[in-house]
Amino acid sequence: MHVALAQLDIKFGDPATNYQRVAIAVKQASQQGASVLVLPEMWNTGYALTDLDQLADVDGQRTRQFLIDLAQQYQLNIVGGSVAVARENYYYNEMLVVDRTGKVLSQYDKVHRFGLMQEDQYITAGQTENIFQLDGVPAMGVICYDIRFPEWLRKQAAQGPKVIFVSAEWPTVRLPQWRILLQARAIENQAYVVAVNRVGSDPDNDFGGQSLVIDPLGQVVTDAGDQATVVTTDLDLTQVAKVRSSMPVFADRRVELY
Numbered sequence: 203m204h205v206a207l208a209q210l211d212i213k214f215g216d217p218a219t220n221y222q223r224v225a226i227a228v229k230q231a232s233q234q235g236a237s238v239l240v241l242p243e244m245w246n247t248g249y250a251l252t253d254l255d256q257l258a259d260v261d262g263q264r265t266r267q268f269l270i271d272l273a274q275q276y277q278l279n280i281v282g283g284s285v286a287v288a289r290e291n292y293y294y295n296e297m298l299v300v301d302r303t304g305k306v307l308s309q310y311d312k313v314h315r316f317g318l319m320q321e322d323q324y325i326t327a328g329q330t331e332n333i334f335q336l337d338g339v340p341a342m343g344v345i346c347y348d349i350r351f352p353e354w355l356r357k358q359a360a361q362g363p364k365v366i367f368v369s370a371e372w373p374t375v376r377l378p379q380w381r382i383l384l385q386a387r388a389i390e391n392q393a394y395v396v397a398v399n400r401v402g403s404d405p406d407n408d409f410g411g412q413s414l415v416i417d418p419l420g421q422v423v424t425d426a427g428d429q430a431t432v433v434t435t436d437l438d439l440t441q442v443a444k445v446r447s448s449m450p451v452f453a454d455r456r457v458e459l460y
C-alpha cells in the first residue's frame with residue numbers, strides 16, 4: 203500500500219477554494235504513484251461551525267460525487283478526511299472512503315465531539331464503527347479527538363484492521379500529545395497508523411501539520427513537517443503480521459476482566 207498524506211492548508215469558511223485544493227492534492231498523489239490518498243478533517247469548511255447552515259454539504263452529495271469522480275479519474279483509493287455535512291436538521295463531521303472504481307466503501311461520523319472547539323454545540327455525534335478493506339487490506343478510520351479514546355480504536359482494531367487512518371485538525375499547541383497518542387495507538391494495536399493533520403490557521407487556532415506514518419512498533423517512518431505538502435510512503439504490511447506473531451497482545455487480552 204502506497205499512501206499519500208495530503209497535509210493541506212484549509213481556507214476557513216471557503217468550500218470553493220478547498221475543493222480546488224483537494225483536487226490538486228489528488229493529482230499530486232497520483233503523480234507520485236500513490237494507491238491511497240488521505241485527507242485532513244473538516245476540509246470543506248474548516249471549523250466555521252457558526253456558518254454551517256450556509257456552508258455544510260447538504261446530504262454530503264457534493265463531496266460524495268467529487269471524491270468518486272477523482273478516485274475514478276486518478277485511479278486511486280481515497281480516505282476522504284472529513285467534511286461538514288448537513289443531514290435533515292443536523293450537522294455531522296463525516297468521513298467517506300471511496301475506492302478507485304468509485305465505490306463508496308464507508309461513511310463514518312466522528313464519534314467523540316471536541317468541546318474545546320465547540321463541536322458539542324454544533325455537531326451530532328456518530329454511532330457506528332468505520333472498518334473497510336482497501337485493495338484487500340483490512341483498515342479503519344477515525345477522526346481527530348477520537349484518538350484520545352483507545353477503547354474505541356481497540357474495539358475496531360481487534361476485528362482485524364492492519365492500518366488505522368486518522369484525519370485531523372489538531373492545533374499546534376498540543377502536537378507533542380498528537381505524536382505520543384498516535385505512537386501509542388500504533389504500538390498497542392500493532393498496526394500502521396497513517397495520520398493526516400492540516401497546516402495554516404483559523405481565527406482561533408494554528409495548525410502545525412506533523413502528519414505521520416507510524417509503523418506497528420510505534421516508530422515514525424514519515425513526518426510531513428509543518429508546511430502544506432503531499433508526501434507518500436510505502437507501507438510494508440508484512441510487518442503487521444510479524445509484530446503480531448512476535449508478541450500476541452490481542453490473544454493475551456483478558457476480555458473477561460474488562
Ligand SMILES: O=C(O)CCC(=O)C(=O)O
Binds near residue numbers: 347373376
Ligand atoms: O484532542 C485534541 O487535542 C485536539 C482534537 C481536535 O482538534 C479535534 O477533534 O478537532
